[in-house]
Amino acid sequence: MLAQQLLNGLVTGSTYALFALGFTLVFGVLHVLNLAHGAIFMAGAFAGLYAVTAAELPLYLAFLIAMLSGGLVSVAVDWLALRPLRQRGSSEFAAIISSLGIAQVLMSAGQAISQTQIMRFPFGTFPVVIYEFWGVRISLLQAAILGLSLLLAFTLLLFLFRTDFGRRVRAVAISERTSSLLGIRPNIVYFQTFFISGALAGAAGVIIGLAFNSVHFLMGEPFLLKAFVVIVLGGLGSIGGALIGGVMLGLIQTIAVSYLSSSLSDAIIYSLLFCILLIRPTGLFGKLHIETRVVRS
Amino acid sequence: MSNFILGHLSLFELVLVCSILGYSQYIVLRAGVFSMATAGFASIGAYTAALLSVRIDSPLWVGLLAAATIGALAGAILAWPLARLRGVFQAIATLAFVQIVISIGLYWESMTGGALGLNGIPKLVHFGHLLLVMSMVLYVLITLSRTGIGRAFDIIRQDETVAVSLGISVVKYQRLAFVLSGVLGGLGGGLMAYRNYSLVPEDFGFPLLISALSFVVLGGRIAVFGPLVGALILTLLPELARPLADYRLAVNGVLMLLAIIYWPYGVVDTLSLHWRQRRAVRTQVEARS
């Protein structure tokens, strides 16, 4: 029983992690909270869904289309909402507002397209197969969710820490000025960062749309809120932290729901977030140096 | 003009309630705090006021006073730890606070009615009451702007390092801003309760939080009349241009985006800055001649 719940928690947690990966990547590189990430995720899910239902493409193609669309929407979000602020050297607050603004535009578009309906992937889009090991049941979909989340997270880590591209991204994240002196063009790095972040959101959109069997224009909001918990648990801007934070959140939530009450579980999770912020604002695993309040150190 | 107001009384009531919530958001932003707790304060105030009138039949002013007081209390409790956090973390922590309030509202069914909410709240608030409350709020905000608190808030918002070098305790003033935001949020929530007949916890979620922010961003973060003007524009626009009403969300979003990128000071502050510059140049020219 407990083992089954832990497994379910692990799967839920990996969907949270998958959603949070792109969110935390943007924060790590640009030090900006992109509150449109939920809307980008929704856009990716829509693209994947229509690829399956309207264009009748196979799922793997739909998945790629979702990633591509998510990436493009994300780049557009940056171009329209965040780049103008960067040029002006504006505050983190302005970025929060403008990403919220464009998120509303995207959600409104989603609402108009879907006519406020909840949409579903057709039955059988993903083969329904259930395995059982030692009394623990796992569906093929759950296994795929776990596998894909891990795969995407590790690919991202490899990308960031083992390639030239990754070195450029990390250089820009540390200092835009120094890296442009080194001949790196920050604008291109930002463009790439947003594309990757959006592609991850698109992937998460399809996977979560399949897992919960529902796609609708407000689907991003609860995941965005959960992503705050994930990245605070794992440390803002840390990729590995998002993975661990997502899994921890999934486990805590599953246990809270099954032993307490489902409506109380949100209260518990957000109180946890609140407490962590007070005790260790850099996250449980965050090493990221964060300046304290007024310059005193 | 007054005919227009009478014909759309309910709309103008809405504008006034919205702008009180806008002021709850305004006061923290003015002090350089990234709080998004307004929706949470409003929820606590609304349930307090509603329960007082539903359960023990208390009169309007008692309900509103209680709503404001409990909002202040919530603000004080939040302020204690949060004033020490930096921008982004303040924003995340207050978002968490809003979620905590919603989920407690859903869980505590015996008190709040859970997901079904509270119904049958008497409509105690009318346009006159709202005007009275709004004038009191404006009076306090205007005097505050002209005296020490407003000066300290303005310095802290623009440059914390300067504030500290002048002996201003940033944490102390930001705590005050949290408490004032709690008072206004609680009050706005109480007014909502006495106008809406019913409440559910989700009334006080992301959409309300975004509206409160957008009033301030569009109207202006410095001049006292900013949020009122912002609420006026954002509430009346969909009514005046009917086709826009279906895309309320998108209109709101586009306006927020345009305001923060092209008019970062908002309508009122941009105009007043412009006016001040012109006046200053004129007096300078006069001084020379």
Add this chain to the structure above:
Amino acid sequence: MSALELCNLSRQFDGLTAVDDVSFSVNPGKITGLIGPNGAGKTTVVNLISGFLLPTRGCIHLYGEDISRIEPAHVARKGIARTFQNIRLLKEASVLDNVVSGFHRHERSSWWSSLFGTPAARQETSEFREQAAELLSRFNMLQFANLPAGNLSYGHQRRVEMMRALATQPRLLLLDEPVAGMNDREADALGEIFKRLAKDGLAILLIEHNMRFVMSLCEELHVLDAGRLIASGEPYAVRAQAAVVAAYLGG
């Protein structure tokens, strides 16, 4: 009693010792100079005194009271005012409001009276504005009172920052390169003001690169190089020392 006394003050930034075992004092009624090549640690000394940085070792006494571990806002309220090497003004606020902001330390009216606009609170505000206007006219800047501070020229912005610091009516004034980027005439005009302030009993610590300016104002001079004090004393004697020449010529 000396206004400011630094004893064996040190500060490290992971590995780098920016200020190394520095001791000297600043006396009221005098301008004390602190000079040194770029990166010598002068600004760090100012940040340590004003409480923006915590010392790694050593102590700081203000008129005999140990202030080395006090919060920076509290340090300011004890009567230390400073200017910043890269000017920090409230650029959108008017020049007058910038100067008025310096009076914070002298506010007496409570939060309640500020919230409800009691006559006392209003009275206090208008007094501050009058005093700020007086300061402006003393610095010959009254005609700019209503201009946004960011619109002023560089030299004028420096003056506004100085007036804001003076508005706090400090016992000790820390000036971090106050005439950088000014021409000689502008600098000398400010120099006269510093002299007058010192004559009225203020203790001034002046950090400056401009040797000519320092020599004309200071009665005592300290030279910092790579965080260490390499010379102290009467300005002309200090300037003659070989070590100082070497530090400045990069020997």
